[in-house]
Amino acid sequence: MSTLLLYFFRLLIIGSIAILFIGLFKPEWLRYRGKQPDLLMTFAMAFGLFMAGFTGASKTYYMPDANISEAAKAGVNISEAVYSNDMSAIDCQPGSKPGEAGSSDDEKTEDGIHFSVRTPSNYKDTIAHPLLMVYAPAGRDREEAEEHVYLTSEATAAGFIIAYADHRPLSPESVVQLAEIPKMIQEKWCIDKKRIFLTGHSDGGTVAMGTAFFNGTKHIPAAIAPSAVGMRSEDLEDRNCVKPTPVMLMHSSRDKLFPNYGKEAIEWWAKCNKCMIKTYKASDRKVPEPGKAWGWENYYKQELEQKSLDLKPGQPLPFTTPVPGVEGCMAYSGCKNGVQTWYCEGNDPHPEWPGRNKEIINFFKAVKTD
Secondary structure, eight states: OHHHHHHHHHHHHHHHHHHHHHHHHOGGGGOBTTBOOOHHHHHHHHHHHHHHHHHHHHHHHTOOOHHHHHHHHHHTSOOOOOOOGGGOSOOSOTTSOOOOSSEEEEEEOTTOOEEEEEOOTTOOTTSOEEEEEEEOOTTOOHHHHHHHHOOHHHHHHTTOEEEEEOOOOOSHHHHHHHTTHHHHHHHHSOEEEEEEEEEEETHHHHHHHHHHHSTTTTTSOSEEEEESOSOOHHHHTTSOOOSOOOEEEEEETTOSSSTTHHHHHHHHHHHHTTOOOOOOOGGGSOOOOTTOOOOHHHHHHHHHHHHHHHTOTTSOOTTEEEOTTOTTEEEESSOGGGOOEEEEEEOSOTTSOOOOHHHHHHHHHTOOOO
16 A cells, blocks of 8 residues: 555656646646646646655655554563673662663754663663664654664563664764764663664664764774665775674665665675675686787776676675574675674565564674673
């Protein structure tokens, strides 16, 4: 149903553009009952149709299906954590952190970004908890982001404190502003600052990933699990590598908004994490026919064509192996310090959260911070 609505709203947008051009070049075609609208009226009609289509499409784009909605309803409930023995040590002095157990929905940064915090129902203010920060996709607020990823129940059951932030239009400044939220949470709740983890979908995934390599924020996350990121190789080629960072990158082979961006992004991370990756050399190419000119442009053309085949959706990445027990996820080997570098490919449209919540929690729990 949501797909049909999306097509309908897209048709409204196309119709608005058509009316605008007709009004400019063939206004007589818009004549109705003998009356021809003037240019102002034509602009008003086109603008109204465009806004109706744009608003409807943006809302429908992230509308989950019925099965996901049921999971979301259960996933936003706060759970009771099972505190393990290694989490029993006192890390915060009793009463030193004013944050309360349960839900807090009215948190706000100095830049006016609203965010919410969820703790285990049996939250202990003396135990340092891992923090899972979730950034919202485009046009979504913190409440919609929570319903979109439905991570609250599993995260709090695993002893995490989880937070959700409103979306901000993407820019280097907004990424830095959003990256301030974990620090603010540490001031009110007992957080293990060495176990801050980031995730998010679409723009939210891009924020999580950008935070991990921006100079002023790269120290914050211990690991990231971005989904449907809007960064590709050309966006990353001038970025300096950071210290080896565990990455679980999720992307869909059917993502039409950011087609194949995920594979290009994980290749960059694999290179930065010093994993085994395929290198493209002249020896890998076909030897030119004797006496036939073979310029540099031909060499690079073949290299790019080969790399395009290697990164083709649905094709296993070179030098990766399946992650045991995790369907659709491939892991690089030989990464420095043994950091996990995963690429998980799904087949849902761009708007849909991949639903790998259990795998995300387990991935973060396995991160070594010593």
